[in-house]
Amino acid sequence: xxxxxxxxxxxxxxxxxxxxxxxxxxxxxxxxxxxxxxxxxxxxxxxxxxxxxxxxxxxxxxxxxxxxxxxxxxxxxxxxxxxxxxxxxxxxxxxxxxxxxxxxxxxxxxxxxxxxxxxxxxxxxxxxxxxxxxxxxxxxxxxxxxxxxxxxxxxxxxxxxxxxxxxxxxxxxxxxxxxxxxxxxxxxxxxxxxxxxxxxxxxxxxxxxxxxxxxxxxxxxxxxxxxxxxxxx
Numbered sequence: 751x752x753x754x755x756x757x758x759x760x761x762x763x764x765x766x767x768x769x770x771x772x773x774x775x776x777x778x779x780x781x782x783x784x785x786x787x788x789x790x791x792x793x794x795x796x797x798x799x800x801x802x803x804x805x806x807x808x809x810x811x812x813x814x815x816x817x818x819x820x821x822x823x824x825x826x827x828x829x830x831x832x833x834x835x836x837x838x839x840x841x842x843x844x845x846x847x848x849x850x851x852x853x854x855x856x857x858x859x860x861x862x863x864x865x866x867x868x869x870x871x872x873x874x875x876x877x878x879x880x881x882x883x884x885x886x887x888x889x890x891x892x893x894x895x896x897x898x899x900x901x902x903x904x905x906x907x908x909x910x911x912x913x914x915x916x917x918x919x920x921x922x923x924x925x926x927x928x929x930x931x932x933x934x935x936x937x938x939x940x941x942x943x944x945x946x947x948x949x950x951x952x953x954x955x956x957x958x959x960x961x962x963x964x965x966x967x968x969x970x971x972x973x974x975x976x977x978x979x980x981x982x983x
Contacts, residue, residue, distance in 0.1 A: 806968055
């Protein structure tokens with residue numbers, strides 16, 4: 751599996767900035783899912799986004815332009831649409847979740863950050879009518895373990911749902927720990943928090959390099975800072 755081209759098929763679990771550094775499969779056979787539709791919501795206030803000075807120590811800020819985020823979301827949606835999922839029933843919820851990201855990204859905001867080694871982080875803020883349950887459906891229950899095939903390659907993705915860290919108390923929010931890899935490779939770990947607070951959908955993502963684990967202390971700190979900033983505005 752080509753780890754420099756990974757996220758597109760698992761991009762639903764990433765903030766768009768972090769997704770660019772994660773791994774996914776390319777294009778392949780078509781599927782039958784239908785994109786979800788969302789109502790047009792007011793854009794997320796710029797004051798809710800973290801600034802470079804507000805990041806945890808050791809992280810380097812990376813701005814993400816709206817056009818770049820939109821292009822990444824469209825590419826991820828097309829890759830999910832083209833891939834084959836096993837179980838097959840998991841394709842539609844993944845397509846629905848990625849469709850919502852694609853449709854709402856221009857009304858939201860995103861920042862990226864790099865950490866030690868090749869660790870990548872992202873904070874995506876979306877309109878408040880986006881719900882965490884949409885993303886849970888794509889990666890829990892029968893969809894907690896899926897095999898994704900595309901372009902002659904395949905990978906297996908294992909997801910575990912966890913509670914939010916004690917520093918963040920938001921009803922309905924959760925964390926997904928996802929490990930994805932192809933046969934014979936070291937696999938990639940991604941940790942993503944989904945929660946809705948103060949009229950804003952917050953998605954915080956951390957991705958480790960192949961074979962490594964996400965630094966949960968840094969991730970929890972970034973998540974707490976992002977939530978505090980959103981709740982203050």
